[in-house]
Amino acid sequence: MKTLWYIAKKDLLQISKDRNGLILMLLVPLVLISVVGFTFGSFYGSGSSQIQITVALNNQETAQNAFIGKTIASALKINTRQLAITVNEYRSPAQVIAQVEAANNAANVGIVIPVGASQTLLNDLQRNVTPKNLVQFYTLPNTNDLRITVVQNIVNTVVQSILAGRASVNQVYQVCHQPGNHCAQNTIDPTTIATAIARANSEANQAIETLSAGHAVTIDPFDQVLPGYAVFFSLLGLNAVAATILQEKEDGTFRRLLIAPIQKYALLGGKMLAQFLVTLAQLSIIFLVGYFVFKVHISDWLTVSLLLISTSFAATGLGMLLVSLVKTRAQINPVVTLVVLITSAVGGAWWPLFLEPTWLQPLAKIGITAWAMEGLNGSMILGKGFMDVLPDILGLLAYGLICLMIALRLFRFQQKTAIVR
Amino acid sequence: MPESLSEITYTAKTGPIHSPEDGRAVEVEVQHLVKTFGKQEAVKDLSFTIGKSEIFGLLGPNGAGKSTIINMMCGYLEPTSGDTLIAGQSITREPRKVKRMIGVVPQEIALYSDLNALENLEFFGEIYGLSSKERKERAATLLHFVGLYDRRKEAVKKFSGGMQRRINMAIALMHRPVFLMMDEPTVGVDPQSREHIFAAIEQLRDQGTTILYTTHYMEEAERLCNRIAIIDEGRIIALGTLEQLLAMRDQQREVQRPHGLQELFIQLTGKTLRD
Numbered sequence: 143m144k145t146l147w148y149i150a151k152k153d154l155l156q157i158s159k160d161r162n163g164l165i166l167m168l169l170v171p172l173v174l175i176s177v178v179g180f181t182f183g184s185f186y187g188s189g190s191s192q193i194q195i196t197v198a199l200n201n202q203e204t205a206q207n208a209f210i211g212k213t214i215a216s217a218l219k220i221n222t223r224q225l226a227i228t229v230n231e232y233r234s235p236a237q238v239i240a241q242v243e244a245a246n247n248a249a250n251v252g253i254v255i256p257v258g259a260s261q262t263l264l265n266d267l268q269r270n271v272t273p274k275n276l277v278q279f280y281t282l283p284n285t286n287d288l289r290i291t292v293v294q295n296i297v298n299t300v301v302q303s304i305l306a307g308r309a310s311v312n313q314v315y316q317v318c319h320q321p322g323n324h325c326a327q328n329t330i331d332p333t334t335i336a337t338a339i340a341r342a343n344s345e346a347n348q349a350i351e352t353l354s355a356g357h358a359v360t361i362d363p364f365d366q367v368l369p370g371y372a373v374f375f376s377l378l379g380l381n382a383v384a385a386t387i388l389q390e391k392e393d394g395t396f397r398r399l400l401i402a403p404i405q406k407y408a409l410l411g412g413k414m415l416a417q418f419l420v421t422l423a424q425l426s427i428i429f430l431v432g433y434f435v436f437k438v439h440i441s442d443w444l445t446v447s448l449l450l451i452s453t454s455f456a457a458t459g460l461g462m463l464l465v466s467l468v469k470t471r472a473q474i475n476p477v478v479t480l481v482v483l484i485t486s487a488v489g490g491a492w493w494p495l496f497l498e499p500t501w502l503q504p505l506a507k508i509g510i511t512a513w514a515m516e517g518l519n520g521s522m523i524l525g526k527g528f529m530d531v532l533p534d535i536l537g538l539l540a541y542g543l544i545c546l547m548i549a550l551r552l553f554r555f556q557q558k559t560a561i562v563r
Numbered sequence: 564m565p566e567s568l569s570e571i572t573y574t575a576k577t578g579p580i581h582s583p584e585d586g587r588a589v590e591v592e593v594q595h596l597v598k599t600f601g602k603q604e605a606v607k608d609l610s611f612t613i614g615k616s617e618i619f620g621l622l623g624p625n626g627a628g629k630s631t632i633i634n635m636m637c638g639y640l641e642p643t644s645g646d647t648l649i650a651g652q653s654i655t656r657e658p659r660k661v662k663r664m665i666g667v668v669p670q671e672i673a674l675y676s677d678l679n680a681l682e683n684l685e686f687f688g689e690i691y692g693l694s695s696k697e698r699k700e701r702a703a704t705l706l707h708f709v710g711l712y713d714r715r716k717e718a719v720k721k722f723s724g725g726m727q728r729r730i731n732m733a734i735a736l737m738h739r740p741v742f743l744m745m746d747e748p749t750v751g752v753d754p755q756s757r758e759h760i761f762a763a764i765e766q767l768r769d770q771g772t773t774i775l776y777t778t779h780y781m782e783e784a785e786r787l788c789n790r791i792a793i794i795d796e797g798r799i800i801a802l803g804t805l806e807q808l809l810a811m812r813d814q815q816r817e818v819q820r821p822h823g824l825q826e827l828f829i830q831l832t833g834k835t836l837r838d
Contacts, residue, residue, distance in 0.1 A: 148689040152675070159677045159718075394673030398734075401637050402690045403662035 145404045149412025150419070153386060157420060167420075171375040171428055179367040179436065195227045195289045198241035198249035198280075200234060202257045210263060210276065210304065211255040217300045218293070225292070235278070242280045251293045252280030267308045276301065307339040364436040369518040370491035372428040373511055376421050376457050377482040383417045383461025384474040392471075406555050414458050414546070422454040438522060445521045445528045452538035453514040459542030460510060462549040485509025494519055513537045587614035590773040591636075591742055596645035598631050598797075605631045607797040609645070613742075613775060618768050620788030621777040622824075624832050628797040629777045630670070633744050636775070637667050649742050663691065666740030670747045672727045673734075676720035680711055680730050683719060684737055691738035698737075705733040708766075710759060725756025732760065736767070743767065744775045749783065761787065781825040791824070795832045 157164065197218055201211030220227045230249065232238050241249035259276045266273040277297060281290050314335060318325030387410075390396040399409050429450065432438040440446050464481070468474045486492065488502060489511025495503060496519065506512035517534030520526035591613040598606040606628045613619040623629050634640035636647045638658045647654045654661045674683055681702055688698035706712040709729035714722070719730055732748060745764070749757045764787060768774060778784055784791050785805055793801040793808075801808055808827055 145690060148686065152678075152686045155682065156675060156677045393676070394669055394671040395675060397639060398667070398669065398673045398687075399690070401639050401662065401665070401667050402687070403659040403692075404690060 143408075145408040146412045146415060149399075149404075149409060150415035153413055153416035154419065156386075157416070167375075167379075167424055168427055171371055171424075172431055175364070175368050175371045175428070175432070175436070178371065179364045182363065182367075192223060193225050193289060193292065195225070195251070195293060196249045197227060197229045197293060198238040198252045199229050199231045200238045200252075200254045201231065203255055203260055204257070205260070208260040210260045210301075213304065214253065214255065214277065214297055214300050217296055220296075227293070227296075239280055242282060250281075250287060250289045253293075253297065254278040254280070263304065264308070267305070267312065273301075273305065303339060307335060310339050311335045362437075362439065364432060364438045365522045366494055366519070368428065368432040368436060368438050369522065370486075370493075370515060372425050372432075373453060373489075373514045373518075374482065374486045374491045375428075376425055376453065377460075377485070377510065378478070379417070379421050379424070380457065380461040380464055380478045380482070381474060382420070383413070383458060384465040384468065384478070385471055386413055386417070387465045388469075388471045388474065400555060407550065410462065410550065410553065414462055417461060418454050418458040421457055422451060425450045425454060440522060441525070442521055442528060445531050446518070448528075448535050449514060449517045449521065449531065449538075452535045452542070453510065456510045456513070456538040456542035456545070459545035459549070462553075463545040466549040466553040481509070485511045488512070490515035490519065494523065496524075507537070510538065510541060513541065587617060589613070590615040590617070590650060591619075591775070592648040593632075593636065594646045594648065596632065596635055596647065597643045598628075598635060598640065599643045605797050606635070606642075609794075609798060611792060611799065611802065613773055614789075615773055616768055616771050617789045618764065618774045618776055618787050620784040620791035621775060621794060622779075622781075622784055622791060622828060623777075623794040627794045627832075629794065630746060631797075632794075633667070633746055633775070633777065637665050637744060638662055663738065664741045666735035666738065666743045668732045668735045668743065668745040668748050670750060672724075672731050674719045674727060674730060677718060679716050679718050680706060680722075680733075681715040683730060684733060687734045688737045693738065701737055701739075705736055708736075708763060709733045723753070723756075725752045725759075728752050728756060729759065729763075732763065740772070742773045742775070746777050747779065748776075749778070749780070781828060785824050793828060793831055800831050801827070 199215055199218075201215060203211045215229055215231070218227050218229045230241070232241070235252075235254045238249070238252035238254055242252040255277055263273050263276055279294065279297070281287070311330070314325075314330055317323060318330070387396070390399070396409075400406070426447075429438075429440070429446065433440050460481075464474065464477060468477055485506075485508070488498070488506040489495065489509045490498065490506065491511050495506065495512060495515050498506070503512070513534050517531045517538075520531050520534070589612045593609060593611050596606055596609040597604070609628075609632060611619075621629055621632070631640065635642045635645075636654065638654045638661065642655070646656075649661050649664050652661045652664070654665075675686070678686070684702040684705060685698050688701060693701060702715075703712065706715050709732065711722075711726060711729060711733075714726070719727055722730065728748060728751075732745070735743060735745075749760055752760070761783075764774060764776070776784070776787060788805070790802065790804050791808060792799050805824065808824065
């Protein structure tokens, strides 16, 4: 055990001599986390669930009794905690279309109410014809934007209210004209009837009681970005694990150690211990900075600490496995890059794992990232406790142990061919 | 005493152990060492002994098997068969015990270039089980011994080749080995450093250290070695003191007496270039 520590201490001493390397090891991840967190914060949501919609409106009706355009424009002016619609009025359909087409999402929806729409509606109702194509609705083609559906529903509700009101008036007249009925025509006020129908429509939502159930998932961008990139960079440290052993082999110091009276496994164990400590230190410092500077949510430090320890162990084990398979430093770089990029992409380093397709989530467990991010997302975003995250901690420890056992079997301490001298 | 070169050569091929003839105790005994790599037999039934405080030279062209022999003797390579005994202890049966008695100065400079001279020495002192006090004292002694005490706090990557070779040697001496193997320790070294290394080796011999010394430089072997073995293709083809080797002649073939060890070496191993 002492020898193992001496070798680890020597490696740590060598690392400490490279001050610039140490600074970059912390600075680069923190800079990237800052940039990504602030740039893509809106992707994860800022914690607010308000839907914001911009509508471009062209109301071509100018007649005094034209009501459709005014009613729709009035109905769209909504500003509540859940929904905010901004209506910008334009003079021509071409301007409305231009707003919808604009690359900067100037308008999500365009509405054009042609001249005479209101009169057309009245005429259709009198003739008992279903009104069609009264309002023109402009959106980008092949879009699934839910905000368009919201606006459509509001407009539909407005038109339905108008139709219901007019239909009710017509019904009253028809009843009056039935044989045996007598109505004083001047007592039937279509406007009053229509207004009553409209009020009834607008008050219908009071029949629905809104209650909450469960706990809403709000993702602070740094709650995802920080652990994701911290794990990503800790995996890039696999290069260092492999490089230190391959460097010693190339320099001849590895042979020197094998000639010394130490056990072979102490040699590898010492190197692994040094790299484990460096990886753990890197992760810990990043998380501490995240907590105090980026205000990431860490309610259970014990759980997060155990996750960081087990992640460091797994990463170090994987590094030892790679160095037992790969023979030169030129080979290690592309291998590490491939492993890290794939496992980070599918493992939830760059977006929450639980947002990935359900079929992909178990497959992602082939890499360390998925285990680590499932635990860290669970603790920091979903508020899971230690027992819920324990399977991820144990998974990481087992992962590291398996890698290490395979590495010890495969690692070649001596060359197989003769040295020609 | 062998009468001719051919007699010695013939004797060497059948592999009896060649012992020091000056009565000194045997410190190192190489017994029928064989090493094959696949179908290639790198070392073929090699046997010899080295006496206490003797400097034993191992000469041979490239590919002769010198490094393979050293690697087997120090426990880095497992022999296909055979053994090496150091002070009566077997390297194959008790490797950790024997490794404490062996020091190896490798041909390549095997140092931690980011660490300074003192840190390199102290690390290997730790590996060999020296206490903190012992490490410090021994490191200081050795740094004086190799003439680098004043530069002990400098990173070894800033040292010249000769200085690095001296630290390379000092590391092998940290644990006071009874048997030191030096694999071409003066390759690429300036004359001053080389002279310093020679003086250090002679001092070690005088202090009782047994030394196996491999080199391509005949003048080194002539200067330092009590006995010299010339090996080629994994076997000893000549062994004896310098005087014995130079006195050899093949009476049947009437080969001219070599004027020096180099000429003898070429006569025995041929002029063909080796890889």
